[in-house]
Amino acid sequence: MSTAPVRAAAVETAERRGGWIPDVNARMATLQSPVRNILEPVLETLAEADRITVVPDAHYPFHPSSGMVTDPAVVGSVVARLERETDADVAVAGASDEDISFDRTAAYLGYESLLERFDAALVDLADEPHTGDLCVVEDAPVALSVPNRLADGAVVVMPSLRPTEDGPVAGAMRTLADLVDCDAGSDRAPVVATRVIDPQVAVLDAVTAYGGEPVAGNALFAGSAPAVDAVAASLLGRSLESDGALETARGDRGPISVEGNADFEALRARIPDGELPPADDTHPAVSTAYRVYAAVAGDAVPPQLEGGR
16 A cells, blocks of 8 residues: 655755754745645645644743754744635644643743734643544554544644654654543554544654754655654654554555655754653753753743753
C-alpha cells in the first residue's frame, strides 16, 4: 500500500546565516511562500470546514529559538493562510497540565500576542467538553476521551522537529496524544488519538530543529500525520522499526516520497544526533537563548528558568 507524498518547502532566510531572527514579523515574511506551497493540496478540503483548530507543539514554554516548540511565526503564517483561504473559525489550541497552564505557555511563547492581529482564538482544551470514544488497535479496544473541538472539527497539527525525552520523534501523533485521555500505552496512544481525531494535515516545523542542540533547518513538511512523523524520525536519525507507534500507524504502507524544494539529505546531515534535555534540567543552550532574548526584548523569564537555574 502506498501513501501520498509528503510536501517539503525550503524557507529562504538569507539574513539568518544559521542564527536566529528575533523579529517575528521578519520570520513570518520568509514563511508566506513555503506555507502557501505546503497547504495548497488541502486548502480545498479545509475550505469546507466551519471550524479549524491548529494544534502546535506547545508542551512547555521553551524559547522558539531552541527548536523544541513550534515557532509562533510558523503558527501565525498558517493561521493567516487559513483565514485568507477559508471562511472557517480558526483557533490555536493546547491543554493545561499539572505543571503549567496553557495560557501561560502561550503567553511566553508569543502565541497570545501574535493572535491579536488575527480573528483566531486561543483555546485551552482542558476547559473544553470531552466526548468518550472507542478505537480498536491491533484487535484490542482502547477507550479514550477526546476534546469535542478536536473530534468534531477540522484539525491542523503542527509538531516541531525534535525528539521526546524518551528518545522517539515527538511528532504529530504524540502531539495529539498529549491532548486526549487514554488508557493505552505509549506505543498505542498516539495511534488511537490520530485515528479518532483524524487531522486534515500535519505540518512539521523544521525551520529550527532540535537534535541535542538547536539547528537551523529552514524547511517545512506537510502530509498525513504518520507520514510526516516518519519523515521527522528519519531526519533525526531514528529507526522507524524501533518506534512502535509509527510501525502500527503505517502498517504495510510502502516508502514515503518527499516532494518539494527542501534539500532533505542536507538537512538530515545537518541535524545533530542528540536527545531532549531532561525535564528537570534545562539545557544550557535553551537557558542562554531565553535569557539573552528576555534581556533584549524585556520579556518575562519562563518558569523553567525561574529560581536561578
